Amino acid sequence: MERLVIAVDGPSGSGKSSVSKETARRLDAVYLDTGAMYRAVTWHALDAGTDLSDAAAVADAVRAADLEISTDPDLESVKIHGTDVTEAIREPFVSEAVSAVATNLEARAELVRRQREIIAANPRIVAEGRDITTVVAPDADARILLTASEEARMRRRGLQLGGTQSAQDLQRQVVARDAKDSTVSSFLIASDGVATVDSSDLDFEETVQAVLAAVTAQSN
Numbered sequence: 066m067e068r069l070v071i072a073v074d075g076p077s078g079s080g081k082s083s084v085s086k087e088t089a090r091r092l093d094a095v096y097l098d099t100g101a102m103y104r105a106v107t108w109h110a111l112d113a114g115t116d117l118s119d120a121a122a123v124a125d126a127v128r129a130a131d132l133e134i135s136t137d138p139d140l141e142s143v144k145i146h147g148t149d150v151t152e153a154i155r156e157p158f159v160s161e162a163v164s165a166v167a168t169n170l171e172a173r174a175e176l177v178r179r180q181r182e183i184i185a186a187n188p189r190i191v192a193e194g195r196d197i198t199t200v201v202a203p204d205a206d207a208r209i210l211l212t213a214s215e216e217a218r219m220r221r222r223g224l225q226l227g228g229t230q231s232a233q234d235l236q237r238q239v240v241a242r243d244a245k246d247s248t249v250s251s252f253l254i255a256s257d258g259v260a261t262v263d264s265s266d267l268d269f270e271e272t273v274q275a276v277l278a279a280v281t282a283q284s285n
């Protein structure tokens with residue numbers, strides 16, 4: 066089957082995971098959620114009692130992490146040292162701690178290395194995160210920045226978490242996390258050659274169609 070590497074970046078709650086997964090299904094590709102990798106190693110570091118303010122200890126923990134992630138868009142599964150953490154990594158305590166790992170440059174280098182290995186092993190893949198269009202796969206066949214207004218992103222995340230989070234919680238988990246994460250990767254403005262899809266006023270299906278159109282425009 067013809068090679069098709071699609072890179073998708075964007076801020077929290079813009080729809081990267083859900084839209085990329087659906088795009089992968091429609092293009093008969095696999096799907097890589099790189100944010101889940103950052104979340105899994107953060108869960109592991111917290112579980113092991115690693116001091117997240119100790120950069121060397123965090124980097125060691127990430128390098129030693131035995132991480133397995135499903136690339137099947139219809140099977141969400143993340144395991145760390147054999148423990149299934151698929152659900153646990155979505156908990157707010159992980160969302161609030163993950164930037165400590167994501168801003169650790171040695172930890173990033175290790176995860177970027179592993180992400181490139183997965184992409185190299187899967188010629189048809191949609192990979193999404195914060196630095197896929199710029200660092201992990203700048204040579205992808207299609208590169209897309211998926212954005213949405215802060216208001217839309219917080220509303221979507223609130224609905225996704227079943228209305229359990231206060232406005233202040235959502236602000237911390239979405240806007241404050243993006244502010245920290247954007248100190249080490251550029252995902253708020255599209256880099257040269259990267260197409261922007263703004264989903265603020267689009268529903269889910271319209272967003273998938275806009276991404277598919279951007280893929281067609283770039284890969285032909």
Ligand SMILES: Nc1ncnc2c1ncn2[C@@H]1O[C@H](COP(=O)(O)OP(=O)(O)OP(=O)(O)O)[C@@H](O)[C@H]1O
Pocket residue numbers: 075076077078079080081082083084100221222224225264267268269270272
């Ligand atoms: N265009 C859209 N319109 C309405 N809801 C959407 C749209 N796109 C995604 N959603 C919903 O918004 C929520 C957040 O989407 P998703 O988890 O895919 O975002 P994300 O960018 O991957 O976030 P994060 O980076 O924090 O994991 C989900 O419940 C998803 O179904």
Ligand SMILES: Nc1ccn([C@H]2C[C@H](O)[C@@H](COP(=O)(O)O)O2)c(=O)n1
Pocket residue numbers: 077099100101103104163164167193194195196197242246250
């Ligand atoms: N390529 C990536 C992917 C994710 N991150 C960071 C940013 C987030 O704080 C965290 C979790 O990602 P999410 O599940 O919310 O998409 O991981 C990153 O720095 N680079």
